[in-house]
Amino acid sequence: MTEPRPEPVPGLFTLVLHTHLPWLAHHGRWPVGEEWLYQSWSAAYLPLVRVLRTLAAENRRHLVTLGVTPVVAAQLDDPYCLQGMHHWLANWRLRALEAATMRGATGPAPSSASPTPSSAPPASYSAPPALRRFGARECREADRELDEFETLWRHGASPVLRELIDGQVIELLGGPLAHPFQPLLNPRLREFALREGLADAAQRYAHRPAGIWAPECAYAPGMETDYAGAGVGHFMVDGPSLHGDTALGRPVGDTDVVAFGRDLQVSYRVWSPRSGYPGHAAYRDFHTYDHATGLKPARVTGRNIPSQDKAPYDPDRAEAAVDGHVADFVDTVRRRLTAESARIGRPAHVIAAFDTELFGHWWYEGPVWLERVLRALPAAGIRVGTLADAVADGYVGTPVDLPPSSWGSGKDWQVWAGDKVADLVQLNSEVVDTALSTVDKALAQTALPGSPTPRHTVADQILRETLLTVSSDWPFMVSKDSAADYARYRAHLHAHATREIAAAQAAGRLEQAARLAEGWNRADGLFGALDARRLPGP
Incomplete structure (x- = not known):
């Protein structure tokens, strides 16, 4: 006998x-650089796609609104990065194999089904039996990701993401080139970065x-107004920007551009x-490494426990x-939707928003949690949809x-x-x-009366390096x-x-400018279609 479905929740x-790096x-x-990308x-990225493809195979649609910044998209399509990622996955497997076959244990490894009695200190994550078990598990994961990467990702992320977009599994959010902090950016470069990013x-x-x-x-x-001019219909802000009232999207000013706010009560859960x-004690600890293999074989264990004493x-x-946190989140969303709908007198919209990298990179169990939550929400009578759905349905x-x-x-x-x-x-x-004045003069010097201005690769590289300079990541860090x-x-x-x-x-x-531009382009050759001729005029 099947259990009755719960009453649908309004909203x-x-x-x-x-998704941004x-x-x-x-x-x-290392410690900062390409390793950050490959980790x-x-x-995060491979497991997220795995989750979305699994749910799509169950005929689930309109699951997630996924922002992918142009700078991440460029790296996930870049041949150098693709080769580097393949090498990284193979190296991960070798490190896992080393852990799985290490020697030095005395006696049989304890079963994970027989936890250490509470009266005794937990076994150290660095004990050889524990590392062997962990290494064997990591080997299996590395093998799976190598297989997925070689069969699905070797031509870049764009075909993978396009399949999810075309199948209406996700709504894609874009953004400006190189992720600048827009309020502080010269309006000409701000408009250029946004239009080029789209x-x-x-x-x-x-x-x-x-x-x-x-x-x-x-x-x-x-x-x-800039957004409206670029064809952007909606964008994200944080909850306090809407004074905490995030139950509906709100058109901004006298435009039709809608601002959606992150619900902090739900997101902060x-x-x-x-x-x-x-931070739960059972989850894998992000900060604790086995230094011989570079793996992370410990669990959080407790808030103030030193790394060497982690279980x-x-x-x-x-x-x-994970199951407990799925249930808690579904209950939180259900209560929030019910309360907000009652407060505003109409069905409400609740948005939880996070960095993609939280799910898998920072929180190892995050992708499993996502998959289970995206099944559990509809099963609890909660409609899941995208920001585009919210606009279309009048939220x-x-x-x-x-x-x-x-x-x-x-x-x-x-x-x-x-x-x-x-x-x-x-x-x-x-x-x-400096960049804008130089580019303006360079383009003016190459313009021919009555003819199109030719492409100017030096001006292109000047703008490329300028956009990398003003990335919001550097002041944040x-x-x-x-x-x-x-x-x-x-x-x-x-x-x-x-x-x-x-x-x-x-x-x-x-000639020197061209050589310099070509040299810098070898390292910073992202956004190959960037064209300085499209820079708005002064």
């Missing part, structure tokens, strides 16, 4: 994932996104600056925790004027414009001014003291490249 739930190819390996690709998505996926994830959810009054599911990872224990309220805002600390601009990064703000301003030295190095490196090429061009040393 709509949307899961929004924001800075340009890392050719710019270091995220393996731990065009980049259209070329990769044969689909031009109708919505965007604004980098850092950053907004300044008037940006909605999963992950917040202070708590969330990934071995137990998949069965983690499975049980839109009255117009609103938004304040300057972001989803960073304080929900203002301090992370990207505060005292800690004042030097980077000044650097960005100076580099952008400095403000948060997360690989701050690397971030400053990268910002100044791209600033140097811009100035070096621009100086040669401005001085009339055109």
Whole structure:
């Protein structure tokens, strides 16, 4: 006898994932650099696609609104990165095999079904029997990902994502090239980056996104007009930008562009600056490594337990925790939708939004949780849909004027414009001014009366390096003291490249400028369709 289905819940739930990393190819390996890309690709992007394809095979549609920034899309399609990823997966398998076959154990390995008695200290994750069990499991995972990568991903992510878009499994959100903090950016470059970013998505996926994830959810009054001009119909902001009232999307100003706000009460249930599911004692610990193999064989164990005292990872224990957190989240969404619908007197819209990399890279069990949640929500009578569905179905309220805002600390601009990064703000301003003036003159000098202006690869590379300079990642990493030295190095490196090429061009040393542009392009050759001729005029 089947259990009766629960009563449908009014309204709509949307899961929004924001996929972003800075340009890392050719710019270091470890501890910050390409390893960051390959770890995220393996731990988050491959599993997410696996989850979505599995659910699509069950005829489930309109599951996730997925933002993929142009800079991530460029890396997931780049031949150098594809080769590097294949090597990384093979190396992962070798490291797992080393752990699985290591010697030094005394006696049989204890069964994971027989946990250590509470009166005794937990077995160390570094004990050879524990590492062997863990290594064997990692070997199986590495084999699966190698097979998936070789059969599905070897020609890049674009065909993989296009299949999900065409099948209406996901709604794709786009964004501006290189993820700049838009409120602080020169309006000409801001418009150029956005339009080129949308065009980049259209070329990769044969689909031009109708919505965007604004980098850092950053907004300044008037940006909605830019969005309308670029054909953007909706974008994401954080909940406080709408004063916490996120039950409906809101047209901004006198435009039809709709701002959707992240529901913090629901989103923070999963992950917040202070708590969330990934910190549960049963889950794999992100920060604890076995230094001989580079694997992560420990579980969180407890909040204040030193790494060397962490217990071995137990998949069965983690499975049980996932099921508990799926049930908790479904209950949270159900109660929130019911309460918000009653409050506004009509069906409400609840949005949970996260970085994609949370699911798998930072929280190893995250992809399993996602798959189970996306099944459990409809089973609990909750309709799941995308932001595009919300617009089409009228989950839109009255117009609103938004304040300057972001989803960073304080929900203002301090992370990207505060005292800690004042030097980077000044650097960005100076580099952008230099780039725009040089590009304007270069294009004017090559223009022929009555003929189209020819492509100018030097001007293209100047803009490419400028956009990499103003990436929002660098001030974020400095403000948060997360690989701050690397971030400053990268910002100044791209600033140097811009100035070096621009100086040669401005001085009339055109052959030198071309050689410099070609040289920098070997490392920073992303966005091959970027065309300086499309830069808006002064």
